Amino acid sequence: xxxxxxxxxxxxxxxxxxxxxxxxxxxxxxxxxxxxxxxxxxxxxxxxxxxxxxxxxxxxxxxxxxxxxxxxxxxxxxxxxxxxxxxxxxxxxxxxxxxxxxxxxxxxxxxxxxxxxxxxxxxxxxxxxxxx
Amino acid sequence: xxxxxxxxxxxxxxxxxxxxxxxxxxxxxxxxxxxxxxxxxxxxxxxxxxxxxxxxxxxxxxxxxxxxxxxxxxxxxxxxxxxxx
Numbered sequence: 738x739x740x741x742x743x744x745x746x747x748x749x750x751x752x753x754x755x756x757x758x759x760x761x762x763x764x765x766x767x768x769x770x771x772x773x774x775x776x777x778x779x780x781x782x783x784x785x786x787x788x789x790x791x792x793x794x795x796x797x798x799x800x801x802x803x804x805x806x807x808x809x810x811x812x813x814x815x816x817x818x819x820x821x822x823x824x825x826x827x828x829x830x831x832x833x834x835x836x837x838x839x840x841x842x843x844x845x846x847x848x849x850x851x852x853x854x855x856x857x858x859x860x861x862x863x864x865x866x867x868x869x
Numbered sequence: 870x871x872x873x874x875x876x877x878x879x880x881x882x883x884x885x886x887x888x889x890x891x892x893x894x895x896x897x898x899x900x901x902x903x904x905x906x907x908x909x910x911x912x913x914x915x916x917x918x919x920x921x922x923x924x925x926x927x928x929x930x931x932x933x934x935x936x937x938x939x940x941x942x943x944x945x946x947x948x949x950x951x952x953x954x
Contacts, residue, residue, distance in 0.1 A: 759932075772950075772951075774949075774950070774951030775950045775951065776948055776949070776950060777948075777949075780948040781939060781942060781948065782948070785950070795932050796932060797905075797922060797925050797926070797932045797935045797936075797937060798932065798933070798935065798936055798937070799936070799937040799938065799939075800884055800888070800936075800937070800938040800939070800942075800944050801944070802944060802948055803944065803945055803946065803947050803948065804947065804948055804949075804950055805947040805948070805949050805950070806949045806950040806951050807950045807951065808950050816918065816921065816922050816925070816937060818922070828918070828919055829918050829919050829921070829922035829923075830918070831918065845950070847950070
């Protein structure tokens with residue numbers, strides 16, 4: 738089974754995803770807080786990223802969504818190609834575009850995204866990993 | 870610029886009408902489907918997000934002239950993000 742893990746970041750679980758810029762097709766890595774409390778399987782989004790990333794990567798706009806909690810209000814959603822190459826993951830994912838992010842992270846991987854994989858520390862308390 | 874804006878308005882208006890239809894009529898062909906719109910016209914109705922993205926990009930390379938909706942969803946429902954921001 739393909740597996741990847743990353744060291745905790747400021748003591749918090751993180752995952753790395755690869756995005757592709759629309760102009761020039763350059764790939765960029767984004768480090769996201771792995772947060773099972775962000776959304777649910779029914780929330781209609783999987784990731785939260787800087788809206789600039791969504792636009793620079795040519796995301797297709799979807800109907801905006803209403804958030805509560807850490808983010809409140811109506812936010813745009815984009816359909817964005819997201820990759821985790823080690824896992825062979827390459828899919829279009831619904832991403833909330835926000836104007837500001839948690840310090841130290843480039844965004845949030847919510848429950849809908851994490852639940853695509855087996856996730857956890859896999860018996861190593863210093864890492865957070867995904868397995869497909 | 871103004872053309873792009875008017876296309877966005879057309880797309881959003883069509884999406885609103887499709888969602889209203891799907892929410893009021895469970896037999897609607899759009900009910901519980903992902904619906905992709907480009908330049909004011911429906912270009913894909915699908916269960917699959919990858920298919921939605923692929924067909925939107927085939928229909929219109931400029932993403933600002935496309936729009937998508939998950940028909941039947943209540944977009945006014947608040948989705949909680951409990952993370953520490």
